Amino acid sequence: MAEVVNLRRARKAKARVEAEGVAAANRAAFGRSKGERQGTAAEVARLDRTLDDARRER
Numbered sequence: 001m002a003e004v005v006n007l008r009r010a011r012k013a014k015a016r017v018e019a020e021g022v023a024a025a026n027r028a029a030f031g032r033s034k035g036e037r038q039g040t041a042a043e044v045a046r047l048d049r050t051l052d053d054a055r056r057e058r
Contacts, residue, residue, distance in 0.1 A: 032040075
């Protein structure tokens with residue numbers, strides 16, 4: 001005989017799994033501290049300056 005499944009619980013469990021996936025993506029994108037973000041921005045700015053300074057004039 002088949003097992004009885006509560007559809008409300010199954011829907012809620014599925015929603016929880018999907019919400020956890022979204023939360024994990026958000027943690028990866030926005031979970032950095034202010035110092036880490038500023039450090040990355042400073043590194044990008046430094047690399048851009050270095051590249052611009054290395055250009056030759058025509």
